[in-house]
Amino acid sequence: MKKVFILHLLPLEYYPPVTNLLDIIHQRKPFTVKVYSTHNTKHRPVYNRASIPVYRSDYPAYVANPLLKIWAYLQLVIKPLWYMWRFRPDAILYYEPHSAAPAYLYKRYFRSRVKVFIHNHEYYAPEEFNEAAMGSIRFFHHLERTYLYKKAVWISQTNRQRLALFHKDYPFIPSQVLHTLANYPPxxxxxxxxxxxxxxxxxxxxxxxxxxxxxxxxxxxxxxxxxxxxxxxxxxxxxxxxxxxxxxxxxxxxxxxxxxxxxxxxxxxxxxxxxxxxxxxxxxxxxxxxxxxxxxxxxxxxxxxxxxxxxxxxxxxxxxxxxxxxxxxxxxxxxxxxxxxxxxxxxLELPLMNTTYYCNQELQPLIQALS
CATH class of the missing domain: 3.40.50.2000 (Glycogen Phosphorylase B;)
Incomplete structure (x- = not known):
């Protein structure tokens, strides 16, 4: 069975689209999966599924002490690398530039054959990475732009408009790598x-x-x-x-x-x-x-x-x-x-229309590609 490692270095619990994906994987078990994320600090119920190990550390932005903040950054790179080295995944799926560094290091220096999948919850205009608050994210994005975007087999945005903006920003990415993946509920x-x-x-x-x-x-x-x-x-x-x-x-x-x-x-x-x-x-x-x-x-x-x-x-x-x-x-x-x-x-007098906006169908192309 294929092995997939998911890097979501912002807390899982704030992002229902990724927990919906994990729920489907838990139910159908199309591949073996492990996840690395961070602890949520907003009292959200901790995501937990028996068949999906989720490893965590503190997210640096939520750490006040300067020394502990540096330690949190180190953990956010070293610990995912350790778990991936032990797991030896066939594919890595990472979310947002925040999660790019461990994917970059593993792909470039540990296992070049691993397939890289990237999904973006948000669209970031290039100039946004120059903002003062984006210092570390700007570096992680540099790793994406100069290496991971050229190696990835899948890069997705949440809709066609955002995808078109993204492709205009990075025209060197082949069109066949680009996909949309909307944020639908179960x-x-x-x-x-x-x-x-x-x-x-x-x-x-x-x-x-x-x-x-x-x-x-x-x-x-x-x-x-x-x-x-x-x-x-x-x-x-x-x-x-x-x-x-x-x-x-x-x-x-x-x-x-x-x-x-x-x-x-x-x-x-x-x-x-x-x-x-x-x-x-x-x-x-x-x-x-x-x-x-x-x-x-x-x-x-x-x-x-x-x-x-x-x-x-x-x-x-x-x-x-x-x-x-x-x-x-x-x-x-x-x-x-x-x-x-x-x-x-x-x-209230209008005919009722059944919506088709459900993640069960929307996520199938990604799950099949990961499989």
């Missing part, structure tokens, strides 16, 4: 879908990170408060700026409910079935977000919710739909008005 989520009925209040749901700079949270809260006899908003967010947290905690809990512990990924379908509309609030502050079709878009759809997305997110435009349920509507979040309520109520 197919099992569809069993939680329920028929939507008109209710006294339209219930809005938001799950995800929040800041005033990068999201439309202030606009949507103001809108709901203006129509609080007809609407309510529940927010599940553990990654929130202090200013936003204080703002949300100061709201009327009958109208705006804020759950600062967030929600466990596996619990989203049970929670979502009580709501009418899922919100995407990113404001497109850079190219990565402009060409973003966020996980939550597909997770809301899988749960049968209508979805409101900001008009500036070009990555969501291929999924816009006003003719069937669940709808995906593009909004100007700076000019929300009461007609949205009647639009939602009218949508």
């Amino acid at each position: 197919e099992s989520w569809q069993k939680h879908r329920k028929s939507r009925l008109a209710s006294p209040r339209v219930r809005l749901l938001y799950i995800g990170a929040l800041s005033f700079e990068n999201t439309h949270i202030k606009s949507v809260v103001d809108f709901v408060l203006q129509h609080q006899d007809q609407m309510s908003l529940d927010i599940y967010a553990y990654n929130v700026s202090q200013e936003v947290q204080q703002f949300l905690e100061g709201q009327d809990e009958e109208v705006i409910r804020y759950f600062k512990a967030g929600v466990n990924y596996i619990d989203i379908p049970n929670i979502a079935q009580s709501f009418d509309i899922g919100l995407v609030l990113y404001n497109g502050h850079n190219l990565n977000y402009i060409y973003n079709a966020p996980n939550k878009l597909f997770e809301y759809l899988a749960c049968g919710l209508n979805v409101w997305v900001p008009e500036e997110l070009a990555g969501c435009r291929p999924y816009l739909n006003s003719q069937n349920r669940p709808q995906v509507l593009s909004l100007n979040y700076n000019e929300l008005d009461s007609s949205l309520i009647s639009t939602h109520l009218a949508s």
